[in-house]
Amino acid sequence: MAVSKIILSFAYWASWWYTIKKLTVGRSQAKNIYYQLKLILMYIEDYEINSIKPMQIDFMFASLVQENPNTHRPTSRKYLLDIRNTTIQIFEFARENAGLHISNPARRTIPKNAPKKTRRAITEDELYLIMKTPHRARLAALIMIFAGLRRGELIPLRWTDFDYKKYKVRISKSVEAQNTNKLMVKEGTKTNIEGRVVSIPKELIVEVELARRTSKSEFVCSQMDGSITHYPLGELCGKAFRPI
Structure with missing residues (x-):
């Protein structure tokens, strides 16, 4: 029997993963992950999870480096790494629970031009x-x-x-x-x-x-x-x- 597209969508697995994840972390961290997911879903929400290619992940990272749709500023390298880690975990979650034999396309290198967020000492x-x-x-x-x-x-x-x-x-x-x-x-x-x-x-x-x-x-x-x-x-x- 063929598995429906809804079950295989990235959004489906992201929702299940987040439902479990937020029970294991603090409220502030859960909130941070929620906003990361909102960004990720802008790019790959409706795609079947086993059809997402590395180039789509590369496009997401490259686009976020240029501009975060929420802040209208370039996304920092640190935040991109957080988004990458969340995306990786969702793919791994889907593989483990659906028995999907797919590679993890989220294991990509963050663009080198991603800005580093720096903090300075008080003067x-x-x-x-x-x-x-x-x-x-x-x-x-x-x-x-x-x-x-x-x-x-x-x-x-x-x-x-x-x-x-x-x-x-x-x-x-x-x-x-x-x-x-x-x-x-x-x-x-x-x-x-x-x-x-x-x-x-x-x-x-x-x-x-x-x-x-x-x-x-x-x-x-x-x-x-x-x-x-x-x-x-x-x-x-x-x-x-x-x-x-």
Whole structure:
């Protein structure tokens, strides 16, 4: 009996793969994969999975290098590698579950002209502005800079996480976005379930101690009522750098 085209379509296997995958990863990662899939499906959604050729994958990568349809900018090499990995996994998923004897056309080389996404260090002038400009997110920015905290590690940070005599801070929790207005606190950090302890300069401890004395919350970053902040992570941290 012939297998229907719907069952063999790339979109069919992508949907099944994502349904299972999102149960095994965090919400933020599942969201990232979802947006990767939307891009992939723009190019090969309706093709039978056993008929997709390497040239179609090459065309997808080359097109995304020129312009990401969502951002209207060139897609970075790192994001292309993520898209490539997702595409590879979907083909492998189909092969394992349908017994398809096909090669994996997604195992292609990323175009050499794919731009590399780079990050630069903060300048002395920018650091001076952050330190000297009064702002509600100033302390949050200083903690991220001098303690090396990620945005998701800053949100659940408590005053009791600081060792005011040994100049250290323990990072044992992080948050994950559930939707645009809700953050979920979880044990551990992005790379270590046990967290880590970081040495910090005395100047930062002084800033933290001064802020703690006037705070009515157990959280370093809190809402007006003292509860943990539910600002979207980018919005909260972006506020600290807005004067630059």
